Amino acid sequence: xxxYFSFTSVFKIxxxxxxxxxxxxxxxxxxxxxxxxxxxxxxxxxxxxxxxMYIHVPSAWIALxxxxxxxxxxxxxYIFKIKNFFIISKSxxxxxxxxxxxxxxxxxxxxxxxxxxxxxxxxxxxxxxILMCFYILYIISIKFIKIDSLKDKISTFxxxxxxxxxxxxxxxxxxxxxxxxxxxxxxxxxxxxxxSMIVPLALMLLVLLIYCALIFLMKYKxxxxxxxxKNLFNYD
Amino acid sequence: MIKxxxxxxxxxxxxxxxxxxxxxxxxIFYKKTLKTLKKYENExxxxxxxLPKTRRQSVLRKSKIINHILVSTxxxx
Numbered sequence: 001x002x003x004y005f006s007f008t009s010v011f012k013i014x015x016x017x018x019x020x021x022x023x024x025x026x027x028x029x030x031x032x033x034x035x036x037x038x039x040x041x042x043x044x045x046x047x048x049x050x051x052x053m054y055i056h057v058p059s060a061w062i063a064l065x066x067x068x069x070x071x072x073x074x075x076x077x078y079i080f081k082i083k084n085f086f087i088i089s090k091s092x093x094x095x096x097x098x099x100x101x102x103x104x105x106x107x108x109x110x111x112x113x114x115x116x117x118x119x120x121x122x123x124x125x126x127x128x129x130i131l132m133c134f135y136i137l138y139i140i141s142i143k144f145i146k147i148d149s150l151k152d153k154i155s156t157f158x159x160x161x162x163x164x165x166x167x168x169x170x171x172x173x174x175x176x177x178x179x180x181x182x183x184x185x186x187x188x189x190x191x192x193x194x195x196s197m198i199v200p201l202a203l204m205l206l207v208l209l210i211y212c213a214l215i216f217l218m219k220y221k222x223x224x225x226x227x228x229x230k231n232l233f234n235y236d
Numbered sequence: 237m238i239k240x241x242x243x244x245x246x247x248x249x250x251x252x253x254x255x256x257x258x259x260x261x262x263x264i265f266y267k268k269t270l271k272t273l274k275k276y277e278n279e280x281x282x283x284x285x286x287l288p289k290t291r292r293q294s295v296l297r298k299s300k301i302i303n304h305i306l307v308s309t310x311x312x313x
Contacts, residue, residue, distance in 0.1 A: 011304050037255070048247040052254045059258070098265055106254040113250050211262055218269045225276045225305055232283055232295065232302075 010084075011224055014217050021214045025207075032207040035200035050197070052110040058205040060103035060128070062212060066096030067131060067166060070138070074159045077152075086152070087227075089159075090142055091219035095212050097135040104128055115179050123172035124180040127165055134162030277309040 036054040043050035070089045077085035107125065108118045119125065138158050145151040173182045184193040191198070284292060284306060296303055 011301050015304075015308050033255075037251075049250055051251045055254060055258045094265075098261065102258050102261060105257055109250050109254045109257075113247060211266075215266065215269055218273050222269075222273045222276050224301070225273075225280050228299070228302060228305060229276070229280045229283060232280075232287075 011221070014221050018214065018217050018221075021210055021217075025210055025214070028203070028210060029207050032200070032203040035203050040200045041194075041196055046114055049110060049113045052106055053197070054200050054204040055208075056103060056106040056110055057201060058208045059099045059106060061205065062208055063096055063100040063103050063128075063131065064166060064169060066092050066099065066212075067135070067162065070096065071159055071163045071166070074156050078156055086155075087223045088220065089155075091216050091223055093135060093139050093142070094219065095215050097132065097139060099208075099212075100128065100132045100135055104132065111179070120179050122178040122180060123176040124169065124178050127169040127172050130165050131162070131169060134158060134165065138162070277305070280305055281309045 032054075036051055040051065040054075042048050070092055073085045073089045073092075076082070077089070104125070107128075111120070112118050138155055141154045141158060142151060145154060172178060173180050185191050185198075185201075193201075284295070284302065287295065296306075
């Protein structure tokens, strides 16, 4: 089964996917921005500032999604010892860090007009800062530790330890009294957000997911080239 | 919203600032990733061309992926 994850079979489709994403990205971005900035209505309470939600919420979802993906890939890498899973995790981590920072910054900008402050040390915001720290530690560990076995152990430990923070981020708004509002979108329950706002939110999520896919493919391709360059003198 | 931007509504400044920060950060990150990819593609291509002819042919025969990398590098140049 795992031969489908081999570098050769994956590399063939990377080129095609990058070209495809480049061709459709600006069309979807234009549609997403039109919905987010022009067509969606202002909120009855927050007014125009509610539009920050269209980039803040997808950024936060992507940040959490990337960490969850790295967590599962790390477990798979630990069990099956397939290097490709580690390479994929390594390629996803910078994307996760970028979107964690963007979620924090856009959240802070949104906080000023709605809460009256740029920052508050409440549970959701603090747990997002902790997530950012784990991303930074993970990236530092895979970049600067040269011994492979030690790098594997430390990066796996960091990811497993940081995974405790994921449910804390998700449920922090329910467990503690925070400035941050509770979740408006529930996959299992009822949504407290109007349908006219769900469409631009979904579109902006799609835009950012496509962007993430593009960056991931480029980073993954770079990693494959690095490995092949290192092994160039071993084809005997 | 567009009308409010031109009226320099205070709320719109926050909205514009957050959208701008996200898109500028994403653009810089994209450019940086692309630059790194090109750098490694070119370095790899140079390494392969430095190999002696017989060895290069042997490497290209044995590894399909190296062929793919070289083809994609030539396309991007």
